[in-house]
Amino acid sequence: xxxxxxxxxxxxxxxGVGKSMLSATLAxxxxxxxxxxxxxxxxxxPNLDLWLGGIKHWxxxxxxxxxxxxxxxxKACPDCQNCADICQFGALTLKNDHLHINPFLCEGCGACQExxxxxxxxxxxxxxxxxxxxxxxxxxxxxSAQLYPGQTGSGKIVDRLKQISHKxxxxxxxxxxxxxxxxxxxxALNDANFALLITEPTPTGFxxxxxxxxxxxxxxxxxxxxxxxxxINPRQTQTITTWSKHHFLGQIGYDQNxxxxxxxxxxxxxxxxxVKQEIKTIYSKLLKRLPVNFH
Amino acid sequence: MIKNxxxxxxxxxxxxxGVGKSTVAILLxxxxSTYQKVILVDVDVECPNDYLLLDQTLAKTPNKKIYAKFxxxxxxxCLRCGLCAQKCRFNxxxxxxxxxxxxxxxxxxxxxxxxxxxxxxxxxxxxKITGKIYQNQINTNLYLVTGQTVGIVDETGxxxxxxxxxxxxxxxKLNVKxxxxxxxxxxxxxxxxxxxxxxxxxxxxxxxPLGAHDLKLILKLNQELKIPxxxxxxxxxxxxxxxxxxxxxxxxxxxxxxxxxxxxxVTAYSRGKLNHLTLNGYV
Numbered sequence: 001x002x003x004x005x006x007x008x009x010x011x012x013x014x015x016g017v018g019k020s021m022l023s024a025t026l027a028x029x030x031x032x033x034x035x036x037x038x039x040x041x042x043x044x045x046p047n048l049d050l051w052l053g054g055i056k057h058w059x060x061x062x063x064x065x066x067x068x069x070x071x072x073x074x075k076a077c078p079d080c081q082n083c084a085d086i087c088q089f090g091a092l093t094l095k096n097d098h099l100h101i102n103p104f105l106c107e108g109c110g111a112c113q114e115x116x117x118x119x120x121x122x123x124x125x126x127x128x129x130x131x132x133x134x135x136x137x138x139x140x141x142x143x144s145a146q147l148y149p150g151q152t153g154s155g156k157i158v159d160r161l162k163q164i165s166h167k168x169x170x171x172x173x174x175x176x177x178x179x180x181x182x183x184x185x186x187x188a189l190n191d192a193n194f195a196l197l198i199t200e201p202t203p204t205g206f207x208x209x210x211x212x213x214x215x216x217x218x219x220x221x222x223x224x225x226x227x228x229x230x231x232i233n234p235r236q237t238q239t240i241t242t243w244s245k246h247h248f249l250g251q252i253g254y255d256q257n258x259x260x261x262x263x264x265x266x267x268x269x270x271x272x273x274x275v276k277q278e279i280k281t282i283y284s285k286l287l288k289r290l291p292v293n294f295h
Numbered sequence: 296m297i298k299n300x301x302x303x304x305x306x307x308x309x310x311x312x313g314v315g316k317s318t319v320a321i322l323l324x325x326x327x328s329t330y331q332k333v334i335l336v337d338v339d340v341e342c343p344n345d346y347l348l349l350d351q352t353l354a355k356t357p358n359k360k361i362y363a364k365f366x367x368x369x370x371x372x373c374l375r376c377g378l379c380a381q382k383c384r385f386n387x388x389x390x391x392x393x394x395x396x397x398x399x400x401x402x403x404x405x406x407x408x409x410x411x412x413x414x415x416x417x418x419x420x421x422x423k424i425t426g427k428i429y430q431n432q433i434n435t436n437l438y439l440v441t442g443q444t445v446g447i448v449d450e451t452g453x454x455x456x457x458x459x460x461x462x463x464x465x466x467x468k469l470n471v472k473x474x475x476x477x478x479x480x481x482x483x484x485x486x487x488x489x490x491x492x493x494x495x496x497x498x499x500x501x502x503x504p505l506g507a508h509d510l511k512l513i514l515k516l517n518q519e520l521k522i523p524x525x526x527x528x529x530x531x532x533x534x535x536x537x538x539x540x541x542x543x544x545x546x547x548x549x550x551x552x553x554x555x556x557x558x559x560x561v562t563a564y565s566r567g568k569l570n571h572l573t574l575n576g577y578v
Binding site: 013014015016017020042044045047050054067068086088089090104105107108109110111114115147149150151152154155178179180181182183184185186201202203204207208211212214215218232233236256259260262263264265 | 310311312313314317339341342344347348363364382384385401402404405406407408411412444446447448449450451452453456479480481482483484485486487488491501502503504505508509512513515516519520530533534535538556561564565566567
């Protein structure tokens with residue numbers, strides 16, 4: 001199988017365990033030989049651009065609307081309570097004929113509008129955030145987004161980012177997933193061809209890894225595992241590597257200099273830290289694991 | 296609204312993952328519990344961790360099960376009109392022309408539009424468990440309430456609300472005046488639901504451009520939600536503090552507490568034993 005639009009997703013469950021660092025550095029190594037596009041699917045708190053050295057000027061910034069929200073119009077409300085009863089998100093309250101819609105809770109499902117007998121509720125398009133594209137970051141394009149704080153619809157924005165990235169028609173799409181296991185993570189993993197999971201050797205890292213793995217397994221995605229900061233608890237690392245069996249791919253040591261490098265916005269691949277070589281080794285091993293012919 | 300005027304809701308959040316939200320929440324809870332009753336509420340329902348850091352296990356039987364409603368088709372009644380698929384705004388219903396619709400429960404937001412709208416009343420409601428709530432007692436004064444999703448759950452906001460409600464009811468029962476709410480990373484619906492109705496919030500961050508970037512987003516969100524927020528800076532002696540000071544200044548708030556890198560905390564964290572550590576000594 002010759003590869004095109006192969007979706008490689010980096011995920012972890014737990015936040016702050018090294019997803020974006022790994023994604024950025026792997027992208028750098030893949031880009032030396034393959035045509036790829038990088039996607040930052042952490043649309044709430046996107047950081048992949050920072051691990052790539054920071055981007056001062058994006059080539060495109062476009063506002064994006066992925067959903068609508070309910071608004072009360074001036075039309076008289078019959079006080080039937082249909083809308084308040086049906087709303088599963090607790091967004092509507094009706095008191096003395098006065099309808100209040102909490103925009104922070106409205107998910108835009110439209111159920112209230114459909115069931116309102118008097119047309120008091122209308123759905124209106126809302127701007128959920130913006131999509132940002134940089135055509136060339138260290139040899140490949142980066143597709144990113146920023147969900148405006150207070151807006152919902154992160155899963156739908158991730159879907160949109162993936163559609164845009166596929167228009168670049170690259171061999172490989174590297175998708176940096178957000179933390180957690182719900183809508184934006186499901187959207188990131190949805191049609192993944194391979195999931196590279198990363199964790200740290202702590203009870204919390206291991207527990208969250210197992211939780212995101214339920215999503216990976218649900219979609220029947222082949223996966224491999226990287227343990228970051230392996231040396232902060234070698235015994236726990238041993239437990240995790242034994243547990244993960246043949247899925248184990250490689251490990252990265254704890255190094256405070258990584259913290260210092262990112263504080264100065266210096267990408268890992270521009271440093272001489274051990275982590276650079278460690279990720280390069282992970283890259284070589286990963287190439288052999290991917291179920292496609294890259295050549 | 297999930298509110299009880301006799302109880303203060305203090306939310307620990309931060310935007311970025313792995314900056315120490317849970318650690319700070321636990322250290323703060325431990326400290327408060329030396330002189331008053333406290334409930335710590337873990338509403339990172341996708342990846343709850345506080346119980347692991349307090350050397351606890353979750354009981355086989357939860358204290359409460361949370362259900363959500365999902366659509367199932369009654370083929371005998373279905374007219375194959377496609378209206379449900381056309382109206383679903385979450386792409387959770389797939390209906391090829393003239394065929395029976397297929398419900399994709401992993402994308403379903405449980406909004407109820409389809410079964411309310413179906414002209415043939417062919418969509419039945421099936422309650423499926425989407426979450427569990429657990430209660431642990433850590434010491435005489437400290438209780439932990441944990442919300443956790445079950446299976447693949449797209450929409451986690453409702454479970455966050457249910458977990459908070461459970462904790463507030465418990466607070467009333469036990470005469471507890473303070474609940475500490477530990478959120479997930481990010482800024483979307485699970486975090487918004489944790490923040491709504493809060494009296495005060497602490498944003499935990501780290502002195503890197505990543506921490507600063509995500510801190511701005513959470514401060515912006517709290518501004519819109521009108522929740523007073525102060526910053527707690529973790530690993531304060533690594534990286535570049537100025538980045539965080541600039542953000543604090545811009546949002547007219549302050550860094551009320553700094554936690555330098557601490558081998559003691561890291562070791563206790565990696566062993567899941569933060570029980571006896573407090574913020575004391577770092578003030």
